[in-house]
Amino acid sequence: MQAMRVPTTRRYLMCPPRFFAVDYVINPWMDPTQPVSADVAVAQWTELRDTYRRLGHTVEEIEPQPGLPDMVFAANSGTVVDGRVLGSRFRAPQRAAEAEHFRRWFVEHGYRDITMPEKINEAEGDFAWTGTLLLAGTGFRTDPAAHAEAQEVLGVPVVSLQLVDPRYYHLDTALFVLAEATDTTRAQIVYYPEAFSAGSRRVLERVFPDAVLATSEDAECFGLNGVSDGRNVVLPVEATRLGELLAARGYEPVYVDISELRKAGGGPKCCTLEIRKG
Numbered sequence: 721m722q723a724m725r726v727p728t729t730r731r732y733l734m735c736p737p738r739f740f741a742v743d744y745v746i747n748p749w750m751d752p753t754q755p756v757s758a759d760v761a762v763a764q765w766t767e768l769r770d771t772y773r774r775l776g777h778t779v780e781e782i783e784p785q786p787g788l789p790d791m792v793f794a795a796n797s798g799t800v801v802d803g804r805v806l807g808s809r810f811r812a813p814q815r816a817a818e819a820e821h822f823r824r825w826f827v828e829h830g831y832r833d834i835t836m837p838e839k840i841n842e843a844e845g846d847f848a849w850t851g852t853l854l855l856a857g858t859g860f861r862t863d864p865a866a867h868a869e870a871q872e873v874l875g876v877p878v879v880s881l882q883l884v885d886p887r888y889y890h891l892d893t894a895l896f897v898l899a900e901a902t903d904t905t906r907a908q909i910v911y912y913p914e915a916f917s918a919g920s921r922r923v924l925e926r927v928f929p930d931a932v933l934a935t936s937e938d939a940e941c942f943g944l945n946g947v948s949d950g951r952n953v954v955l956p957v958e959a960t961r962l963g964e965l966l967a968a969r970g971y972e973p974v975y976v977d978i979s980e981l982r983k984a985g986g987g988p989k990c991c992t993l994e995i996r997k998g
């Protein structure tokens with residue numbers, strides 16, 4: 721019999737892409753010669769925000785800043801577990817200033833336990849919370865030493881995973897958590913195995929023997945950049961194969977068009993920083 725999937729309400733922080741552009745190249749998806757529209761990006765982002773609200777989630781907004789075209793990708797600017805905030809430190813100088821804007825937002829909104837990392841740390845781009853473990857990607861952006869730093873700051877066990885395909889340069893392009901659980905073995909995840917080293921694949925198979933395995937078709941349309949509340953799974957509109965697979969497991973796919981944001985190498989999850997208050 722199909723498991724009953726139970727959603728839990730979430731709190732997200734998002735940044736409207738009013739200054740969105742593709743002016744530089746820091747991942748293989750970015751091509752500054754292609755036309756990009758900030759208006760289209762704002763319309764798609766607004767639909768994503770409203771989708772979360774329709775699903776009953778709280779969305780807070782941070783003010784975008786001129787000269788920071790990637791600031792829409794809020795997931796790269798903080799990892800929050802039990803109300804503890806670990807900020808970010810970007811690898812690319814073009815994004816470095818985003819970290820301070822987000823730090824200030826947390827201060828101004830009453831968060832007292834905020835740590836800015838010493839190591840390169842692109843936050844939820846490379847960190848995924850399962851309810852008991854912090855899965856942590858490295859290989860392209862986040863420094864492996866940031867994994868130990870996150871464990872120390874957040875006080876949660878970290879499992880390091882090695883990414884090997886430059887198209888899937890952040891963990892959140894290759895894996896996401898479908899359902900958190902307080903029992904490690906019960907958390908549900910979906911991932912694209914080819915994005916990981918052989919050793920990391922063995923780790924994932926061992927810890928998550930029931931994981932949903934995605935294909936290259938799912939990964940190429942940023943299907944692994946989904947956002948799940950335990951039942952509703954927000955996916956790019958092209959990710960129908962993955963959506964059907966998840967529906968057969970009792971999840972509810974909810975599709976959004978993020979094609980404009982994909983030109984900068986981002987999808988729904990990249991736009992969505994989850995605030996876990998604890």
Ligand SMILES: CN(C)C(=N)NCCC[C@H](N)C(=O)O
Pocket residue numbers: 746747750790793795796815844845846889890892893945984985986987989990
């Ligand atoms: C889904 N991903 C990878 C994210 N978590 N963030 C998108 C960042 C895009 C930005 N141009 C960059 O390359 O940093």
